[in-house]
Amino acid sequence: MQENILIIGNGGREYAMGLVLKDDKRVEGLYFAPGNGGTHALGTNISAIKHTDILESIKKYAITLVIIGPEAPLSEGLSDFLKEHNVRVFGPSLAASRLESSKAYMKDLVSQAGIKTARYMQSSDVKTLSEFIYTLTPPIVVKADGLCAGKGVIIAQSHSEAITHTKEMLSGKAFGNAGMRVVIEEFLDGYELSVFAISDGKDFIMLPACQDHKRLLSGDNGPNTGGMGAYTPTPLCDETLLEKIKKDIIAPILDMMRKQGSPFVGVLFGGIMVCERDNELEPYLLEFNVRFGDPECEVLMPLLQTPLLDIVTHAIDGKITQLECKMKQKYAVAVVASSKDYPYKSSPAVPISVKEFDMNLGHIVYAGVSKTESGEILASGGRVLLAVGLADSLSLARDNAYEIMRHISFDGMHYRDDIAFRALGK
Template identity: 40%
Template sequence: MKILVIGGGGREHVLVWKIAQSPLVETLYCAPGNPGIAALAECVHIQADEIDALLDFALAEKIDLTVVGPEVPLTLGIVDRFQAAGLEIFGPSQAAAQLEGSKGFSKDLMAKYGIPTAAYRTFTDRDQAHAYIRAQGAPIVVKADGLAAGKGVIVAMTVEQALAAVDDILLDKVFGAAGSQVVIEEFMTGEEASFFVFTDGKNILPLASAQDHKRIFDNDEGPNTGGMGAYSPAPVVTETVTAEVIETIVKPTIAGMTAEGCPYRGILYVGLMIEDGKPKVVEYNARFGDPEAQPLLMRMKSDIVPVLQACARGDLAGVSLEWHEKAAVCVVMASGGYPGNFEKGLEISGLEAAEAVEDLMVFHAGTAFQDGKIVNQGGRVLGVTGLGRTVAEAIAKAYEGAALIRWRDVHYRKDIGQKALNR
């Protein structure tokens, strides 16, 4: 088989790493890829949002299966375009990708089909949004409706913070077109977790549990990011919670999407808030989470390629997954200043030393080649992912690897996985 993976981040590096292990794969491409991916696949210099060029490449190379990593090409309709050209592709259609692409759409779907989530209102008018916030009080959550690279959610602890967030989004357009409307939600308490299922639009195949760490600083302080680390399994997702998520959230979501005329195929990510064993939806994503994909796919024992094909073909019934008993922890190493401004082009040292550590993988997210050296190119630069018999062992392994890698102003959290240990 010839397989094309679209994207160039940490999620795509681990997808390429996992797909490359399949005996079904003859040739593996990644567009645009990154320096870490280049060791495993042929990198093609086409960006993830260049749909026409990607389609031309896939047709010319007779690609058997395309796997879409990031959300932007999904919301641009890449799946519809490839399917119309007779190509097999893993991911939801443009209509189905609205589940991530529009928070208003997803909240309306949850309300219509009785899926547990925070109470909310949607606004395009700044004054109406302000009046609602003043009436509700704080803490309260303000979200840009569209895609904002994981940064469009403001958890406001005061009314003033919430009002300022509305002005930033609706008036100052800090998130661009993603801020054409705002969703204002009640503040939920509890512990967050990430729940993933493969689906073909009818059948569902749950993955192992995982937990992400959204905030930039230790103890969940500072602004939200695309994710500063993750681990699997997540003890907060008990067997009882898993059963409840599937029955009250996943099944109604998949059935609801079909009823709305946009059946959902691919990987569905459900961001959960769990309080007293009761799960509610924080958000949906239409693709693998990054960094949750790194620990999850390192723990997956099964060949992933037949699962991806089954989802794409609408034929997931009877497919199962096997998992390694070991735990996995990913620590994200970020550029100093992220999620704000940061310096690019800084040489990274210690990669070879870290890659030599047993039971450790260094997944590239925001790196580039420059003058023969690997440098930082993005905010989240590397996902250092360790395996261990326990979460504690996996934490130690990940931090052993992170300690070997350096560049100027590198930043990473020191408490990834502590919530698991506290349980």
Template identity: 40%
Template sequence: MDILVIGGGGREHAIVWALSKSPKAGTIYCAPGNAGIAQLAECVPIAVNAFEQLRAFAQEKEVGLVVVGPDDPLADGIVDVFEEAGIPVFGPRKNAAEIEGSKTFMKDLLHKYNIPTADYAKFDDFEKALEYLRSKQAPIVIKADGLAAGKGVTVARTMEEAEQALRDIMESKVFGDAGSRVVIEEFLEGQEMSILAFVDGETVKPMSAAQDHKPAFDGDLGPNTGGMGTYSPLPHIPDSVIEEAIETIIKPTAKAMVSEGRPFRGVLFAGLMITPDGKPKTIEFNARFGDPETQVVLPRLKTDLLEVFLAAVNGSLAELELEWSEESAVCVILASGGYPASYAKGLVISGLDAEDNDSIVFHAGTALDEEGRWITNGGRVLGVVGMGTDIASARAKAYKRAGHIIFEGKHSRTDIAVKALV
């Protein structure tokens, strides 16, 4: 079966990598892909928002399945376009993808169905938002309502920082229309946890839990990024807490979406906080695979990923049991200097071609120059994944491999997965 994967980052590289292992996979196309993905798939220069071109390409190649990676095309209704053309597609329709596309919608849904989350208020008027904010205390969380490439959230440690974030979002429009509304949210303290789940209506098949590291610098300092590293499983978090999150948050949310006439099919990604009393609460929901969570979860999935996708599309997900490797995985992101602010592109990367059976390198922002050299082409450049018998060994392998990869301005955190070793 030929497959079209839409997207061009590290997440899509991990998806293509996992699909390429399926005996049922034929030619894998990726639009637009990247230089690393091109080693496994046939990349086609079609943008993720060029819906009609993507549909026409899928029809021309008679692909048996389309897999959508990024959030923007899902929020804009790409799945509806493929479904209307009769092309099997894995991902939520537009009305279901709103669980990520609008934080206001997500928070209202959780409130309506009594699903645990932080207290919040929503505003589309700056002065009213500012008045409410000034009635609160720091730390407090300011969120742009719409999609902002994972950067629309500010955890403000001071009221000055909170007010500046509010002005940036609503007055300066740093995130464009995504900031026409804001959610001001109670700050939750504790351990963060990500649980991704394959979902088809009320059927929920959770993946192994992971933990992301959003801030740019060690010690969870600095501006939020799209993610600087992650690991799975979470040996320091009790299975009972993970199970409670699945039973009290993920499954009720899938059921709520069905009740709202927005049945969800695809990957539902819960960003969670385990509060000091040991109770999980919802920080956010995403409507697709997380990045870089995918890079540590899929290498641990023993079940054929293509079989999982097809089961969800065909309505037989309930009959499928997922199998997971006992191995641990740790992903260290190598970013361009300056990320998540401005950064240079076109810098030569060395050390990528070394053979290493203990690690996997997923490409996020790379290209090949005219001389065939690897060069940087994004903020997050590479995701280096180490696999081992436990977190400590996986972490050591990831950092060893990452240390051999060199480019000017290379930046990475040095404390990925340290929380699991305490």
């Protein structure tokens, strides 16, 4: 069967999925809603944003499959809406998406499931939260309950700083309605991993663990961002550790979701903190997201040996365990180039210059870009693009990513120079 596929979203994650689907001979047409200035080269961009407009576009272009990339449309019930209109869609329901759209709900559910996580308190009352803050030893984690595009987490260095940030969130000044309920957590010391399970509502398969780099500046300095780079596979997660994550974190939450009548179908993304306890590495859950991470998706997609289309359709059809998900025996490193003022404010659109480079090194993924009428690609703000390096070793993949980046320039361009430093030691 030939497929006409619509990918919902406009970032690097959606571009990366489109890049692998474009080369699948079973894909007749590829569409993006709304897409970005780079996805024009992969398929057709559709301006539809509202649910009803998306449905009209599905009918117009004879779409046979919809893949929802970002968290926002999932939290707005797009998956449910499309299923009600007999559209095949890959993405969890509104009820299942609460795992990401409400950190308070997620933490409570995780505790009920007996999953290891940081000690916490969730409330909208500043007095209750302040009392809990004083039971913790700084640094202290302050989280807005709702969706904040990866920026709603603050690491406070003192009790007073934690209370100040809590008050700012609850007042609506910091993150609007997303911060009207706050989660306070103890700080866990260790290293972070991103893990991804593809679930069909009953069973699941795991993809290789990735490591993201949230801080803006090299050396893990500066403010949190949506992610400045990622790599996979990582030597910081062996089979023993991955099995612990699978058994003690992923399986229990999917079982809980199914038992409470909200079976999870789609990509479950676990943010994991690995801590040393009694000379053993123990995984603790930081948070769940309900879609591929960005920039993790950009390093996972080019390593898929099993086609993405097969993974998606097997999940939708409840047959994920009938699929053997194979990965290429390679490494991928993605380095994000961001705009001048990211993440503080938007930047004016500026032209991007890309000099010719050896395509064997890897490729470019476009994200925060627009396209002029003459076809020129502009850096339009935020995380603009990613240089993705591929190789047989992690060190060479990183070298390849930075070699590609040296061929790219735009006014105000910023990127970290140390992606994968925890694995490579420099």
